[in-house]
Amino acid sequence: MITVRERNLESRKVVDCPFTISRLRNPFMQTYLHSAILGALSEMGGAPDDFQPEFQQPGNPDHGDLACNAAMQLARHFRKAPRQIAEDLKIHLEALPVDPDRISAIEVAGPGFLNFRFSDVYLFKALSSVLEAGASYGRTHSGEGKRALVEFVSANPTGPLTVGHGRNAVLGDTVANLLEWTGFEVDREYYFNDAGRQMRILGESVQARYLAAVNPDLATKMIGDPPDETSVPEPFPEDGYLGGYITDIAIKLVGQDGLDPNDSEQFKKAAEKTIFADIEGTLGRMGIKMDAFFNEKSLYDSGQVWDIVEKFRELDLAYDKDGAVWLKTTAFGKEQDTVLVKSSGEPTYRLPDIGYHVDKLKRGYDRIVDIFGADHIATFPDVVAGTRALGFDADRIDVVIYQFVTLVRSGQPVKMSTRKATFVTLDELMNEVGEDVTRFFFLMRSPNTHLEFDLDLAKEASDTNPVFYLQYAHARIQSILRKASELGLGNGLEADVTLLTHDAEITLMKTLMGLPDSIVRAATHSEPHRLAGYLREVAVAFSQFYNHCRIVGEEEKLAAARLQLARATALVLCNGLTVLGISAPDRM
RNA sequence: GCGCUUGUAGCUCAGAUGGAUAGAGCGUUGGAUUCCGGUUCCAGAGGCCGGGGGUUCGAAUCCUCCCAAGCGCGCCA
Known part of the structure; x- marks a missing residue:
């Protein structure tokens, strides 16, 4: 041997x-x-x-x-x-x-x-293959020829994205990146509904603010319970949206041609347009670009939802009672059946949800990922079971449920309420801690644990902040490479990587070998935190190498070999951060 | 009351398909570093893996009961 x-x-x-x-x-x-x-x-x-x-x-x-x-x-x-x-x-x-x-x-x-x-020979070969693969090191082929759809954010355009949406957005986008790196062709999709009650109230809220803006004498009223009572214009809906952005939208509409002050639909449309632009802007700041916005309305226009009701009836999974249509969710193991179509003739949200998933399956995706908040935890099993009952391969659906986010400042949770519009928006969060930190903090924990987002830690530019630790390692390598190139170190020398025999070098090489598998694992489980954890290991291994093995000032052949190792490390960090949607700066 | 999720170091969290002595970061204590970026490195202390029972060669991991927290349980989405 x-x-x-x-x-x-x-x-x-x-x-x-x-x-x-x-x-x-x-x-x-x-x-x-x-x-x-x-x-x-x-x-x-x-x-x-x-x-x-x-x-x-x-x-x-x-x-x-x-x-x-x-x-x-x-x-x-x-x-x-x-x-x-x-x-x-x-x-x-x-x-x-x-x-x-x-x-x-x-x-x-x-x-x-x-x-x-x-064997060391194996490690040297692996190192060479990292450098050879370059910017594509970490890409694998298991998903090649397959298509995936990741549905995420999916917030109705009733207001700016909040911190909670942020976790959803970053998880979804990163899962999509991970799938792309394993060879899938991926579509990012945003599902919304502009025809429901929420949006009607939104329109009426804007309308009321508008009427107050053009008529200072408009009567006011108090809504809400003490001590949170608020004065609002008289026409304001009882459960209307109180956020300041509503008034901003209304004021911009003052003096606009062709606006009928009595048509709340027009106010709704205007609000939707403004808010969607705002949402897309927020997503854009985090590097997120949707491929499609899927309007729930299209499921009605095409009649798909009604076909589904009929199929459920044929399967004896739907029946009429009290003027409504019920889905036999008891057949899926639930305690009670649930209403599919209200006695008013309107569907409940469950029907279009099933319809949407049927639509996605019909579009032929091999893998369908949904990113849902913990509040959906009880409803998605009905959707999955429903599509399965209709004869579709529901195993293709992978639901990622994430727990809610608590912002912590000075050791105290930041209180947030949607109702009172005291929530922290995603834009405000990014203004405070930056885009990279925002993304990383949302990604560094398993989706199914409560996320404690420590604002003080997030703003700290030191090794206690895990993002800086990773980015710093990359910046430091680039600094070394710049220095080496100024000195002409290793120029014209073919690097002999077999000179890399120090413990720290061996460990670093072994660690660098792990990127492709780390990405595959994170992708198959839809759990980006696994990749984040791996990158930390890389940064740790590099720091140990850096501390024990000098490059500049070392004997030139050895320096040339170590430069190769440093280059490979930078590649791994950069590629990994790219998958996470985080920048890998050359200087900090 | 029922369902789902969670419970691991002082704090925040990893722990892969059940594997060998349960790991990291922060904090804390002590040390190193005339240097390619001190935004660094090394070491120590700190654990009934919520609790009981079971499955087996072996359990933080699987099953069961109990305790605690979060989310949900509407002809709202």
Whole structure:
């Protein structure tokens, strides 16, 4: 067995600084070892037909780079002790032999793990391939030829986007990016309804403010309960929108030609237009561009929703009661049936929701991602079950439910109320902490945990702020590259990456190998925080490298090799941040 | 009351398909650094993984019961 790596390990034992080894991911190596182990097993008398060896990334560096638990899984099958099976496997693997350019050592450890160590040659090749791939390093092909639709934001245009919408928007856009990086062709879609009650009240709210603006003598009234009573113009709807932006829109309409002050529909249209422009502007600041805005109204215009009611009736999943049409959600495991069409003849929101998803499925998407707030948690299962009952492949629908955001300032939660219009808008948040920080903070936690957004931390430009830590690592590398290029360091030299043997260099190379798999995992689970966490590992590994391995001032051949490693690190950080929609500055 | 989500270090959170001694950041304590950017690095302390029971070679992870928090439970969206 070739033990280049082993020798390095030996020599490294005297190195004074133990490193926190980041866990690396490597699907290509797994594929290779997977078939090697099956090969060895067949020589040992064969495993069950459906047996698949499983791999894991050990957290402890003493356990190698990749571990396999096949021996433990097969203990019953072979009726032997796991460690004995592991020893046999090791012997057979070494006799194959496994490629010494990939694997430098196989060890049996613990209850029966097989621990594999990667050869340095393999790491050097991986480093070269990072540099070769450049700006596309991290892209994979599993989604190639497939189409995905990500539906997100989907706020009706009744007001500016709030902090809560921000989490939705950033999650959706980033999931879309992740899918693109795994090969999918992705459409970003915004679903809205301008025909409902909300929008009617919006129009009436603007209208009332307008009437007050053109007639200072207009009577006023008090609405709301003490102590939150507010004085509003007399025509103002009881549950109207109180935000200042309503008055702004109204004032802009004063003196406009052809405006009929008695037609609330006109005010609604005007408000919708202004607010949508505002929303698109806010999204644009975060780098978000929708491919389509889907109006719920089109589902009625095309008659699709009524076809669906008929199909449910045919399937005996819908029935009439009290003048309304009911959907048998009890058939989907719910406690009660729910109304699909009100006795007034208007559908409830559930019907168009099902219709919209049927429409998406009919458009042939292979994967449909919905980003919903926690308040939808009880309703989306009906939608999914409904489309399935109609004969569609509902498994293509992936619903991401995110919990709500609490802004924290000086250790205290910031109180927000939509009703009183005391919410913090997304624009205000970005004004305060910046676009990059806003995106990152929304992405760095798992969607299904409550997000505590610490404004003080977000504004801090120091290592305590995780965004700055990542961006700083990138800026620092660029600074080194600039310096090296000024000095003409490594010019005309072919970098010999085999000179990279320091612990910190090895760790960094292993970490850099993880980007593609990190993106794949984040994409398949629709969980961007996994990528954010990985990038932090990269920044940590780089900082350790930076601290122990100099470039400028080092012997020129070694410096040239380290420059390559630094370049590769910058690429990984830049590509990863790009997927997250965050800038990778050259200077800070 | 019912459903879904959550409960891991003082705080904010990771923890992959069930794997080896449960991890990080902040904070705290102590140290390093004449230097390519001090927006850096290293180390220590700190844990009944909400609690009980179960499944198995092995459980923070799966099942079950209990406790606590958030969200929802309308002919509102």
